[in-house]
Amino acid sequence: MDLGARVRADFPLLRHTMNGKPLVYLDSAATSQKPRAVLDALLEYYQDYNANVHRGIYRIAEEATARYEGSRAKLAAFLGASRPEEIVFTRGTTEAINLVASAWGRINIQAGDEIVLSVMEHHSNIVPWQLLAAERGARLRYIPVTDDGRLDLVAYERLLGPRTKLVSVTHQSNVLGTVNPIKLIAERAHSVGALMVIDAAQSVPHQAVNVSTLGADALAFSGHKMLGPTGSGGLWARYDLLEAMPPYHGGGEMITKVELERSTFKDPPHKFEAGTPNIADNIVLGAAVDYLLGIGFDAIAAHERDLTAYGLRRLREVPGLTILGPLDTVDRGGALAFTMDVVHPHDIAQVLDQEGIAIRAGHHCAEPLHRRFGLAASARASLQIYNTRDDIDALIAGLHEVNRLFGRSPRVKEEVGGAG
Amino acid sequence: MALDDLYREVILDHYMHPRNRGRLEPSDIAVEGANPLCGDELALYVRVSDGRVADVRFEGRGCSISQASASMMTEAIKGKTIEDVHRLVTEFKGMMHGQEPAEDLGDLVALQGVRKFPVRIKCATLPWVAVEQGLAEHEAGRTAGKATTEAER
Numbered sequence: 001m002d003l004g005a006r007v008r009a010d011f012p013l014l015r016h017t018m019n020g021k022p023l024v025y026l027d028s029a030a031t032s033q034k035p036r037a038v039l040d041a042l043l044e045y046y047q048d049y050n051a052n053v054h055r056g057i058y059r060i061a062e063e064a065t066a067r068y069e070g071s072r073a074k075l076a077a078f079l080g081a082s083r084p085e086e087i088v089f090t091r092g093t094t095e096a097i098n099l100v101a102s103a104w105g106r107i108n109i110q111a112g113d114e115i116v117l118s119v120m121e122h123h124s125n126i127v128p129w130q131l132l133a134a135e136r137g138a139r140l141r142y143i144p145v146t147d148d149g150r151l152d153l154v155a156y157e158r159l160l161g162p163r164t165k166l167v168s169v170t171h172q173s174n175v176l177g178t179v180n181p182i183k184l185i186a187e188r189a190h191s192v193g194a195l196m197v198i199d200a201a202q203s204v205p206h207q208a209v210n211v212s213t214l215g216a217d218a219l220a221f222s223g224h225k226m227l228g229p230t231g232s233g234g235l236w237a238r239y240d241l242l243e244a245m246p247p248y249h250g251g252g253e254m255i256t257k258v259e260l261e262r263s264t265f266k267d268p269p270h271k272f273e274a275g276t277p278n279i280a281d282n283i284v285l286g287a288a289v290d291y292l293l294g295i296g297f298d299a300i301a302a303h304e305r306d307l308t309a310y311g312l313r314r315l316r317e318v319p320g321l322t323i324l325g326p327l328d329t330v331d332r333g334g335a336l337a338f339t340m341d342v343v344h345p346h347d348i349a350q351v352l353d354q355e356g357i358a359i360r361a362g363h364h365c366a367e368p369l370h371r372r373f374g375l376a377a378s379a380r381a382s383l384q385i386y387n388t389r390d391d392i393d394a395l396i397a398g399l400h401e402v403n404r405l406f407g408r409s410p411r412v413k414e415e416v417g418g419a420g
Numbered sequence: 421m422a423l424d425d426l427y428r429e430v431i432l433d434h435y436m437h438p439r440n441r442g443r444l445e446p447s448d449i450a451v452e453g454a455n456p457l458c459g460d461e462l463a464l465y466v467r468v469s470d471g472r473v474a475d476v477r478f479e480g481r482g483c484s485i486s487q488a489s490a491s492m493m494t495e496a497i498k499g500k501t502i503e504d505v506h507r508l509v510t511e512f513k514g515m516m517h518g519q520e521p522a523e524d525l526g527d528l529v530a531l532q533g534v535r536k537f538p539v540r541i542k543c544a545t546l547p548w549v550a551v552e553q554g555l556a557e558h559e560a561g562r563t564a565g566k567a568t569t570e571a572e573r
Contacts, residue, residue, distance in 0.1 A: 342436070346458055346483040347427075350537070354423050362458060376459050376481055405427055406484075407436060 003303040004388035007295065010035040011386050021356025024394045029174050029202060029335050029382030030360055031224045034288075038227060041287035045280045053279055054253055054270070068279055071286035072269070078289050079219065079236050080210035086242065088235045088269040089282045093201040094124040096220030096235035097168070099272060100197055101128035103245040104218075105166075108195075111137030114163040116194070118143035118151055118180075119372050120173045123365040125199040129168065143169070145372055149176040149325035157188065164194045171203035171214075175366045175380065176325030177308070177335040179203065186215035195241075201225055205384070206304055206333050208297040211236055227384075228288035229281035235272075242268035249274040300385050307383050308334040311392045318399045324378055334383030337364070340399070343406045345379040351405060355398040425533035426540070427484065430492075435484040440494035444477040449558045453480075453550030453567040455542050460486040464550045468558060473497050473505060478547065485531075485540050490547035492528055502555060509552045516541050542569040 008014055011033045016023045025033060051061040053068045073084040081087060090096045109115070115129050119142050133140050141159045144152040151169070160167075167189035172179045186196040198219040203209055205226035211219050218241065223232030237245075247254060247265055251274035256264045265271045292300070309329045315321055320341035326332045340348060349361035360380045363370045370376060381395055444465035453462040460482030467475040476498055478490045493512075497505045508525075515521045515532055534544045546569050553567035 344481075344483040344487075346540075346543070347485075350426065350540070351423060376461065405423070405432075407432065 002306075002388065003295070003299055004307070004386055004391075007035075008386050008388070010037070010291075012036060012039065014386060018356040018358065019354050021354075024355075024357040024391045026381035026383070026387065026391060026395060027358045027360050028205075028384035028387075029225070029364075029380065031230065032205060032227050032384050033386065034227055034229070035291050037291050038229065038284055038287050041284045042229060042280060045283055050280070052276055064279060064283075067283045067286075068277070071283045074286045074289050075234065076236075078293070079204075079221075080212045081236050082212070083239060085267070085269055086236055086239050088237070088242070088272045089232070089277055090220075090234050091231050091278065092222035092224065092233035093122075093199060093220040094128075094222075096218075096233065097124055097197070097199065098128045099235055099248045100168075100218050100220075100237070101132045103248045103272070104195070104241070105129075105132040105136070107246060109133075109136040109138045109165055112163060113138045113165040114141050114159075114161070115139070116141045116143065116156070116159050116164055116167040116169075116189070118169050119145045120149075120151070120176060120178065120366065120369045121168075121170055122174055122199060122201070123367070124201075125168055125170060126368065129166075138165075139163075142368075145176075145369065148327075149173070149178050151178075151180055151185075153181070153184070156185065160188060160192045160194070162192065164189070164192050166195045166197060168197035168199065170199040170201075171209070172200075172206070172333045172335075173325065173366075173369075174202045174335055174382075175337045175364050175369055175378065177333045177337075178325055179207075179331040179333055181331070182214050182216065190215070202333065202335070205292075207301055217241055223281065223285040223288065226285075226288055227291055228285040231278045232281035232285040234282075239268060242272070245272075247274070248272050251275040253277070295385065303385060304334045304383055305329050307387055307389065307392065308332065308336070310389055311336050311381065311383070311395075314392055314396045315399075318396060319403060321399065324373060334387075335380060336382065337378045337380040339375060339378050340402065343402055345377040347406070348379045348399070348402050351402045352395070352398045355394070355401065357394055357398050359395070425536055428530040428533060430527050430530045431484065431488040434488035434491040438478075438487060438491040440477045440491065440498070441479065442477050443479060444475055448563060449554040450564045451550045451554040451557070451567050452565075453546050453553075453569075455482070455486065455546050455569045457539075457542060457569070458483065460543055460546055462486065462490055462546055462550055464490070464547065464554060466551070466554055466558075468502070471503075472499060472501050474499075476551075482546075483540075483543050485534055485543040486546050489531055489544045492531070493547045493551065496526070496528060497551065505551065505555065509548050512548050513545055516545055545569055 049060040049063040051064045053065040072087045076084040143156045189196040195217045198216045200221045204221040218237035224230040254274040324337040345361035447465035448468045449466040451464045462480035476494045550567040557565035
């Protein structure tokens with residue numbers, strides 16, 4: 001039995017039907033489903049040791065604190081960080097990038113400085129830098145995307161210079177599936193003295209990510225895309241960098257002493273975790289890490305590569321369909337975005353919904369990338385470990401139905417008209 | 421919920437073969453409409469003469485519902501008095517929000533099926549919000565405006 005079929009039973013939501021059809025969930029790049037182990041851990045927290053962290057001196061508060069910090073240590077090991085204190089819990093990738101832009105950016109970016117991003121970025125890796133650039137009078141430069149959906153590294157080289165202060169690029173595109181050569185990009189960024197930030201929201205769920213081998217200075221990730229709860233996730237950053245950064249939010253838990261006129265702050269990561277943090281979800285994120293490691297990234301990557309290759313092959317059978325991004329599985333993950341010649345993505349998604357198939361339609365928070373390809377929107381099927389070839393087959397059958405409904409078959413008129 | 425309620429024959433026909441598509445130059449009214457939720461875009465051009473819609477055209481890109489609704493609307497308002505267009509807009513929006521139309525809306529009734537798919541209602545109302553905005557701009561002596569379905573309910 002393949003991995004998808006084997007682990008499927010671990011995901012209770014996948015047993016549901018949608019519009020009377022077995023649910024085919026192909027929107028994991030938006031958010032992943034959760035295994036039973038994660039759901040159980042969430043219930044266990046609230047039922048057995050729900051207490052605030054870092055303050056209670058009673059037993060369950062100590063347990064909550066130990067598990068919260070234990071999850072941090074687990075994530076640090078998972079990402080290859082040199083110490084647990086390099087992990088700051090945030091609501092996810094968006095907040096992690098905003099944290100860097102705000103805390104690091106405000107003291108390090110001056111008028112005339114340049115921030116290098118790429119055209120394939122998610123809005124969460126564009127808008128925070130736009131806000132920073134507008135505030136500090138800095139300039140944004142963009143690495144172009146080639147027709148086959150790769151970063152133009154020659155152009156990247158030319159963008160770098162003495163004014164480049166920061167490079168922030170996605171590890172894996174949420175639309176094209178492209179896996180970017182981060183190590184190389186980081187080396188070049190460092191050669192001009194720039195900071196390297198990685199948006200790893202789409203890579204951490206699918207491949208073994210190690211911050212030390214990638215050569216990054218900071219990396220943002222989301223728990224909910226890696227089988228964990230929404231509102232979990234964080235920022236990894238080099239400890240010395242975190243130490244030099246001022247606080248992001250002010251409030252309780254992040255201080256050592258508060259006077260009426262001034263306060264002093266804790267060391268990282270607590271300096272960046274003001275207020276009661278998302279205790280439950282970040283503890284439970286540790287259970288998601290355990291689940292992923294239990295399967296192993298070699299098996300995960302092999303399964304997803306097989307499914308991606310199968311999906312790319314079968315999508316090409318559908319008349320009028322164009323795939324965005326690389327057409328082979330070399331440095332490519334399982335985000336399968338496409339357009340159809342006469343049918344708008346929203347109509348594609350609507351027809352598939354009736355077949356029980358969940359995909360995403362729109363710009364997937366990557367408007368500049370869509371504009372680069374002359375598009376306003378695309379349809380996207382995205383894969384996770386629990387998907388199978390049967391899911392792809394259902395998608396392809398659904399897409400043939402889309403074509404039939406929109407008149408690629410001469411029978412469409414009587415059928416639709418007759419029922420209406 | 422059957423898809424046939426959404427994709428009625430007349431809707432697919434207008435989507436695949438839009439009427440009055442293109443730019444109108446010169447025009448008395450030009451409105452850019454947008455549905456921020458799903459990115460439907462529409463440009464509507466109207467020429468007014470003797471208190472009537474002398475000509476109307478549209479350009480845009482979006483889903484079948486927004487584009488078919490625009491095509492059907494241009495057919496419905498061409499030649500009508502401004503007053504009649506206002507009434508038709510009210511009737512149409514009312515129908516999309518659950519009221520029975522007081523007059524025979526002809527082919528436009530096909531769009532009633534969209535009501536069963538709430539997230540798509542704004543796709544259907546976009547061109548109507550745009551023409552309403554355009555007429556308001558025209559009455560205020562302006563020739564261009566922007567319309568959005570954001571505040572529309």
